[in-house]
Amino acid sequence: MDLTTVAKNWAPRALSLLRVVAGLLVLQYGTAKLFGWPAVKMFENLTWTSLFGVAGMLELVGGALLVLGLFTRPVAFVLSGEMAAAYFIEHFPHGFFPVLNRGDLAVSLCFTFLYLAFAGGGPWSLDAGREQT
Amino acid sequence: MDEFCTKWQSHFLSVLRIMTGLLFLEHGTSKFLGFPHVEKVPETLSMSGIGGILELIGGALIVLGLFTRPVAFLLSGEMAVAYFFAHAPRNVFPLLNSGDAAILYCFVFLYLFFAGPGPWSIDAMMKRK
Numbered sequence: 001m002d003l004t005t006v007a008k009n010w011a012p013r014a015l016s017l018l019r020v021v022a023g024l025l026v027l028q029y030g031t032a033k034l035f036g037w038p039a040v041k042m043f044e045n046l047t048w049t050s051l052f053g054v055a056g057m058l059e060l061v062g063g064a065l066l067v068l069g070l071f072t073r074p075v076a077f078v079l080s081g082e083m084a085a086a087y088f089i090e091h092f093p094h095g096f097f098p099v100l101n102r103g104d105l106a107v108s109l110c111f112t113f114l115y116l117a118f119a120g121g122g123p124w125s126l127d128a129g130r131e132q133t
Numbered sequence: 134m135d136e137f138c139t140k141w142q143s144h145f146l147s148v149l150r151i152m153t154g155l156l157f158l159e160h161g162t163s164k165f166l167g168f169p170h171v172e173k174v175p176e177t178l179s180m181s182g183i184g185g186i187l188e189l190i191g192g193a194l195i196v197l198g199l200f201t202r203p204v205a206f207l208l209s210g211e212m213a214v215a216y217f218f219a220h221a222p223r224n225v226f227p228l229l230n231s232g233d234a235a236i237l238y239c240f241v242f243l244y245l246f247f248a249g250p251g252p253w254s255i256d257a258m259m260k261r262k
Contacts, residue, residue, distance in 0.1 A: 007202070011247040014240075021240045025233050028226065038226040073138065097169040099159050105234040108156055112241060115149040118142040 016069065016122030019076075022112050023066030025105075026079065030060030051089070058082050066116075069125020073117050080113035147198065147251030153241050154195030157208065161189030180218065187211050195245070198254020202246050209242035 033043045033056030046052050062079045065071055083106050091103030098104045121127045163171045164185030175181035187208065194204045212235045220232025227233040250256045 007247045007249065011244070011249075014244045014247040018240045018244045022237060025227060025237060028228050028233075032228055038224075038229055040228065095169075097159060097163075098156055099163050099171060100169055104156055105237065108153060108234060108237050108241070111149045111152040112237065115142075115145045118138045118145045120138070 012122045013124060014122075015116075015119055016124035018112065019069060019072065019116055019121055019125065020067055022109060022116070023063050023068075025063075026059045026109065027063030027067060030056050030058075030063050032056075034060055055082060055086065066121075069121035069127050072121035072125060072127050076113040076116035080110050080117060083107075083110035083113060143251045144253065145251075146245075146248055147253035149241065150198060150201065150245055150250055150254070151196055153238065153245075154192050154197075156192075157188050157238070158192030158196060161185050161187075161192050165189055184211060184215060198250035198256050201250035201254060201256050205242040205245035209239050209246060212236075212239035212242065 028038070031037050032040045033046055033052055034048065036043065043052065043056075046056070048054075048057065058079065059082075062075050062082075065075045066079070087103045087106040087110065091098070091101040091106055094101035094103075098107055159169070162168050164175060164182065165177075166189075167174070175185065177183075177186075188211075191204050191208045191211070194200055195208070216232045216235040216239065220227070220230040220235055223230040223232075227236055
């Protein structure tokens with residue numbers, strides 16, 4: 001078996017892996033914002049209806065759905081938009097370069113989710129299970 | 134809708150590759166070319182300096198889409214090392230050790246290693262000839 005065949009077979013699985021990891025990273029921000037776990041000083045005394053609270057809800061529900069791979073395309077699309085908003089509201093005012101405004105993660109998540117919106121959840125997902133039945 | 138997505142999927146793979154490469158390249162240039170200017174510039178042969186060389190050259194190659202698979206494999210490994218050496222000792226949670234970007238890059242590059250560069254790349258141009 002040559003490398004191209006291996007790559008072809010494993011690319012969809014690596015896509016699922018990327019989806020799960022990106023979902024977990026986002027989920028973590030959701031739980032930190034809404035449940036204070038893990039505890040972050042910046043997110044203390046956060047109300048659910050504030051801008052951060054709404055972002056937290058998207059991250060909590062969206063992150064969980066991405067980890068499971070349920071409704072991947074619409075969820076990834078919404079989260080991609082959320083990350084773009086997060087970048088321009090939270091990071092961009094601090095400087096043009098992501099190295100300086102600490103917006104690396106937001107940019108990178110934004111484009112990862114945009115790709116997931118097109119590519120879907122891959123084979124290791126509830127979406128794939130739903131299609132089979 | 135599905136048809137539309139399938140049609141454009143590979144192009145957005147290229148978009149993801151270029152954006153990730155640019156973010157990476159930026160870390161390399163800030164360490165070596167002083168642009169954008171950052172406070173702490175690491176020594177060239179330190180761990181972070183060697184990381185910078187990989188980021189500079191690897192990031193540029195990823196943006197161009199040249200030798201994407203081997204380069205992505207290397208950079209994925211670099212990010213795993215960066216996470217476990219620089220971030221993991223500080224805290225278990227990526228949110229608190231600020232290692233989330235490293236994790237995400239690691240898995241994006243791993244995916245690029247398997248998926249390849251997509252149509253908007255030098256690799257794809259050379260194949261077409």
